[in-house]
Amino acid sequence: MNSRQQQLDAFNRLLDIMDELREKCPWDKKQTLQTLRHLTIEETYELGDAILDNNLEEIKKELGDLLLHIVFYAKIGSETSHFDMADVANDICDKLIHRHPHIYGDVVVADEEEVKQNWEKLKLKEGKESVLEGVPKSLPALVKASRIQDKVKGVGFDWEEPHQVWDKVQEELHELQAEVADKNQDKIEAEFGDVLFSMINYARFLNVNPEDALERTNKKFIKRFQYLEKKASELGKPLSEMTLAEMDVFWEEAKRIP
Structure with a gap:
């Protein structure tokens, strides 16, 4: 080095x-x-x-x-x-020194969580009217939801146990299904958003970054689908002319490839 x-x-x-x-x-x-x-x-x-x-x-x-x-x-x-x-x-x-009084001052913290809570409190003392002011408006919605939840957690607005968050996910899913049955498109979209928001919250309790998790799945899907395209090309048969059953054979093969 x-x-x-x-x-x-x-x-x-x-x-x-x-x-x-x-x-x-x-x-x-x-x-x-x-x-x-x-x-x-x-x-x-x-x-x-x-x-x-x-x-x-x-x-x-x-x-x-x-x-x-x-x-x-x-x-x-x-x-x-x-x-x-x-x-x-x-x-x-200067900002790092000010926001780390447990390093550069006489504040004592027990763990990482207290550090994050102190960080949000210090930002409010600096003149911010809301802990959510620091969330960029132009962030992609999935990342924004994660940051919003992380921010409010810093001031104690959070669930206590993972099972409570999972119960909330189930509740939101039931509400979504009810709106799907009623075929109200506006309410379906609203409830679908609630489901995603609650799943992102649950990911946090599982120590999973939802953006990274979804991108891993995207990459996995792309890899498998491109394998399917390759096999179809080798057969000289366009995908559009293959049955789902035929495609599924190659899809299962792709899933076995590391």
Whole structure:
């Protein structure tokens, strides 16, 4: 591993390169905070994919891409004298020190849960009117539901036992089935949302990240379906002309492949 000085030298090299690109490269010169935004979101998802695949080499590359974006934003901020890389780093350092009084102060905590509860209380003292202010509006709904539940848990609004959450899941499923029977599409959608929300809550009690769990299933389905397509191609028969029974044979084969 590199020494601390080597790490600082590498970061300084990146800052120098960013300065040069911003001055000389036609594409880099044109970028703004707004034009970079969607690219940053894309890079974040690519990092997420690499983490799910546990591809350490790819994680390293994607972290570099994300770090470049952070440096890029700081460079743009410095050009309007609003903030630079030092301001960004110092702000997060100050926040970390303030929100870890059990490390940098005299607060005593028993476990991780108390740390999280203190974190949310400190944010409210900083002027936030709601613990949910920190949940980005543009988050995908599944991730947002998970973050909402995690946030309210930090101030004690939570179930006590997993079986209580499972009972809630069952209750929501019954309510969904009742609306399905009544064929009220608006209420069906509302109850379906309640089912998903309660399942995401249950995942938390099982120490399962619902986003990661669903993405693993997505990847598994894609792998199996592509095996099915491959076998159909080998037979020279389009999937649309195969019966479900024929497709199921290959699907079962795919399930046996690690």
